[in-house]
Amino acid sequence: MGNYTITVLPGDGIGPEVTEQAILVLNAIARRYQHTFTYHRRLVGVAAIEAEGVAISDESLEICQQSDAILFGAVGGISNYDGSDKVKPEEALFKLRKGLQFFANLRPVKPLKNLLSASTLKPEVLQGTDLLVVRELTGGLYYGHLEPPVPGKPSEIRQTEHGREAIDTLIYTETEIERILRVAFDSARDRKQKVTSVDKANVLSSSVLWRQVANRVASEYPDVTFENLLVDACAMHLLRKPTSFDVIVTENLFGDILTDEASMLAGSMGMLPSASLGTHKTAHGRLGLYEPIHGSAPDIAGQGKANPIAAILSAAMLLQYSLGLKDEAAAIEDAVTKTIEAGYRTEDLREAGARIINTQQMGQKIAATL
Amino acid sequence: MGNYTITVLPGDGIGPEVTEQAILVLNAIARRYQHTFTYHRRLVGVAAIEAEGVAISDESLEICQQSDAILFGAVGGISNYDGSDKVKPEEALFKLRKGLQFFANLRPVKPLKNLLSASTLKPEVLQGTDLLVVRELTGGLYYGHLEPPVPGKPSEIRQTEHGREAIDTLIYTETEIERILRVAFDSARDRKQKVTSVDKANVLSSSVLWRQVANRVASEYPDVTFENLLVDACAMHLLRKPTSFDVIVTENLFGDILTDEASMLAGSMGMLPSASLGTHKTAHGRLGLYEPIHGSAPDIAGQGKANPIAAILSAAMLLQYSLGLKDEAAAIEDAVTKTIEAGYRTEDLREAGARIINTQQMGQKIAATL
Ligand SMILES: CC(C)[C@H](C(=O)O)[C@@H](O)C(=O)O
Numbered sequence: 001m002g003n004y005t006i007t008v009l010p011g012d013g014i015g016p017e018v019t020e021q022a023i024l025v026l027n028a029i030a031r032r033y034q035h036t037f038t039y040h041r042r043l044v045g046v047a048a049i050e051a052e053g054v055a056i057s058d059e060s061l062e063i064c065q066q067s068d069a070i071l072f073g074a075v076g077g078i079s080n081y082d083g084s085d086k087v088k089p090e091e092a093l094f095k096l097r098k099g100l101q102f103f104a105n106l107r108p109v110k111p112l113k114n115l116l117s118a119s120t121l122k123p124e125v126l127q128g129t130d131l132l133v134v135r136e137l138t139g140g141l142y143y144g145h146l147e148p149p150v151p152g153k154p155s156e157i158r159q160t161e162h163g164r165e166a167i168d169t170l171i172y173t174e175t176e177i178e179r180i181l182r183v184a185f186d187s188a189r190d191r192k193q194k195v196t197s198v199d200k201a202n203v204l205s206s207s208v209l210w211r212q213v214a215n216r217v218a219s220e221y222p223d224v225t226f227e228n229l230l231v232d233a234c235a236m237h238l239l240r241k242p243t244s245f246d247v248i249v250t251e252n253l254f255g256d257i258l259t260d261e262a263s264m265l266a267g268s269m270g271m272l273p274s275a276s277l278g279t280h281k282t283a284h285g286r287l288g289l290y291e292p293i294h295g296s297a298p299d300i301a302g303q304g305k306a307n308p309i310a311a312i313l314s315a316a317m318l319l320q321y322s323l324g325l326k327d328e329a330a331a332i333e334d335a336v337t338k339t340i341e342a343g344y345r346t347e348d349l350r351e352a353g354a355r356i357i358n359t360q361q362m363g364q365k366i367a368a369t370l
Numbered sequence: 371m372g373n374y375t376i377t378v379l380p381g382d383g384i385g386p387e388v389t390e391q392a393i394l395v396l397n398a399i400a401r402r403y404q405h406t407f408t409y410h411r412r413l414v415g416v417a418a419i420e421a422e423g424v425a426i427s428d429e430s431l432e433i434c435q436q437s438d439a440i441l442f443g444a445v446g447g448i449s450n451y452d453g454s455d456k457v458k459p460e461e462a463l464f465k466l467r468k469g470l471q472f473f474a475n476l477r478p479v480k481p482l483k484n485l486l487s488a489s490t491l492k493p494e495v496l497q498g499t500d501l502l503v504v505r506e507l508t509g510g511l512y513y514g515h516l517e518p519p520v521p522g523k524p525s526e527i528r529q530t531e532h533g534r535e536a537i538d539t540l541i542y543t544e545t546e547i548e549r550i551l552r553v554a555f556d557s558a559r560d561r562k563q564k565v566t567s568v569d570k571a572n573v574l575s576s577s578v579l580w581r582q583v584a585n586r587v588a589s590e591y592p593d594v595t596f597e598n599l600l601v602d603a604c605a606m607h608l609l610r611k612p613t614s615f616d617v618i619v620t621e622n623l624f625g626d627i628l629t630d631e632a633s634m635l636a637g638s639m640g641m642l643p644s645a646s647l648g649t650h651k652t653a654h655g656r657l658g659l660y661e662p663i664h665g666s667a668p669d670i671a672g673q674g675k676a677n678p679i680a681a682i683l684s685a686a687m688l689l690q691y692s693l694g695l696k697d698e699a700a701a702i703e704d705a706v707t708k709t710i711e712a713g714y715r716t717e718d719l720r721e722a723g724a725r726i727i728n729t730q731q732m733g734q735k736i737a738a739t740l
């Protein structure tokens with residue numbers, strides 16, 4: 001029976017349509033548990049660039065910071081990414097992540113039993129998979145392009161005597177590495193007590209430091225099984241034996257690649273939520289940004305084909321991590337599982353015998369189950 | 371009926387045992403086609419560090435350069451990669467790649483029909499997969515640690531006021547990008563006329579330059595279908611629709627991760643060969659380094675469990691690319707396919723009904739089929 005304010009950033013493409021369904025489900029929770037959710041809707045991405053000239057305005061960032069949690073859809077139009085865009089819609093994400101110091105990105109991958117057959121992997125390989133990727137989100141190769149540029153951390157295309165060249169810089173401080181490792185080990189204590197730290201320590205200096213810090217932090221958690229794994233080997237083992245993982249912790253870009261790969265274990269990207277957390281406290285818990293791991297998918301926007309479950313499960317993570325409402329979060333997860341068990345699927349999960357419904361209908365089914 | 375010299379670098383772990391089988395097969399080719407192969411065996415990796423203090427000696431590099439081709443096993447012992455090793459066995463690979471300017475790494479992935487069931491992916495998803503990853507091998511985040519350090523390209527752990535930090539530098543010149551793109555487009559012309567260039571242009575400056583160059587080169591190959599793809603999306607699409615790819619071209623570290631992932635399409639890493647090519651010409655073709663994409667696997671070394679097929683198929687690539695012996699290369703591929711069709715498998719491909727044989731026996735079966 002609490003009062004909570006949630007900033008809603010629907011964004012571009014399928015962002016608005018999936019976010020709408022997440023709100024429908026949050027409203028069902030509000031009714032059932034007698035909470036009051038107050039939503040502040042703001043423009044972000046292409047929508048914001050067109051209306052305000054920036055991917056997210058300072059005012060919107062301010063509103064985000066003052067709310068209890070942020071529900072994010074997706075950003076991005078049809079871009080060539082060839083340097084010709086003045087402002088990239090992705091800047092909204094970068095500003096939110098860096099500006100609000102959301103350094104820990106949690107991406108759980110737990111294929112639903114009734115969706116095992118939807119994956120391109122064999123059901124017997126997937127059976128029992130339940131992993132959490134903890135991705136560092138405010139360091140590494142990202143953010144080199146910030147304005148003003150960070151001294152000693154160039155990210156630019158420049159003219160040399162021998163033609164053009166481009167440079168990006170990968171920097172991690174010991175402090176940054178340590179705090180994300182701690183998030184991973186603390187998470188593992190609530191799960192299956194295992195942490196796999198992923199790096200490329202046979203090549204990168206940043207990975208050698210990463211590994212040194214990981215080994216040190218691991219020694220403080222003797223109850224947690226710990227292993228180091230090279231990123232290339234991890235890309236393989238995720239497919240060979242996904243059940244061998246519990247918590248995977250890694251740097252920003254490796255986390256980006258590995259989680260998209262891991263999403264295929266769950267049958268579709270449209271199933272996977274994420275939470276981005278920092279140190280900023282609110283009245284009820286920690287401020288967080290919650291978003292589906294899929295993008296704006298402009299090719300299917302407005303057609304009712306998008307799967308809103310990733311957005312709905314992101315709302316569940318929001319309840320759990322930022323509002324401290326664990327029962328409510330579990331209720332949403334339960335409703336999603338039941339709806340899938342009943343055979344309902346969106347287009348991305350089409351298979352023989354499925355009852356194909358559209359984005360809105362999926363949202364309504366899940367809300368009704370609550 | 372030619373005379374060829376091949377430098378053999380067996381290396382560590384399972385390197386020597388799989389390389390021995392590749393030589394057995396090359397000798398069968400020599401008999402059947404009346405060629406003479408002269409082998410120069412040299413130490414590399416841990417073996418070289420122990421005997422000579424370096425991962426590969428300058429003399430060995432010299433011998434490599436003067437031969438027609440290099441057959442490489444694997445390097446690496448049981449390392450912690452925590453910065454405590456004085457010399458890393460991997461230095462041998464870096465010196466060979468950088469020293470002999472092997473900038474183009476070709477990694478074909480074409481699951482054998484009889485091995486479709488060995489993969490953790492569903493056979494119907496794999497059916498028809500035939501792709502080639504062209505990985506840039508002498509640039510990017512690799513090689514920052516070279517001695518003497520490259521000016522403006524730091525790779526180091528350093529002390530700052532706020533504790534330690536580590537830095538790596540990702541640099542690509544337009545020239546480096548262009549030459550690897552050309553390898554990809556030229557390869558596509560002999561294949562299915564499609565190139566997918568993989569980058570992270572929504573984040574990295576080096577990827578924006580990469581994409582600009584890729585678009586320009588693509589315009590010179592109007593007969594080749596071309597697309598740009600973000601690396602995270604690629605990690606997903608490789609699993610969702612592997613048959614949609616023909617040639618994938620990408621930078622060094624992305625290529626490292628994606629090829630290990632893609633190896634799972636072929637059922638086992640033990641099936642995948644690679645060729646590393648540069649501009650250095652020999653009497654018969656281009657100097658090249660040929661190696662299985664798997665590593666030294668110290669845990670199974672000396673037990674007869676290693677699959678020698680990746681090494682044997684690497685020898686086939688050697689015949690094709692460096693010696694210009696296409697029929698001979700095809701004969702090896704054919705012998706491998708027949709041996710697999712006959713039901714023979716090494717331990718890595720164990721499944722119901724398989725006739726499990728050891729490393730040597732697999733080499734002998736394939737040689738006998740020739
Ligand atoms: C849109 C893009 C910048 C973003 C990233 O690379 O972090 C996305 O892929 C993600 O994983 O959230």
Ligand SMILES: CC(C)[C@H](C(=O)O)[C@@H](O)C(=O)O
Nearest residue numbers: 202203232460463626663665
């Ligand atoms: C051993 C290692 C340095 C190497 C690399 O990262 O290039 C390996 O993973 C490969 O793919 O050849």
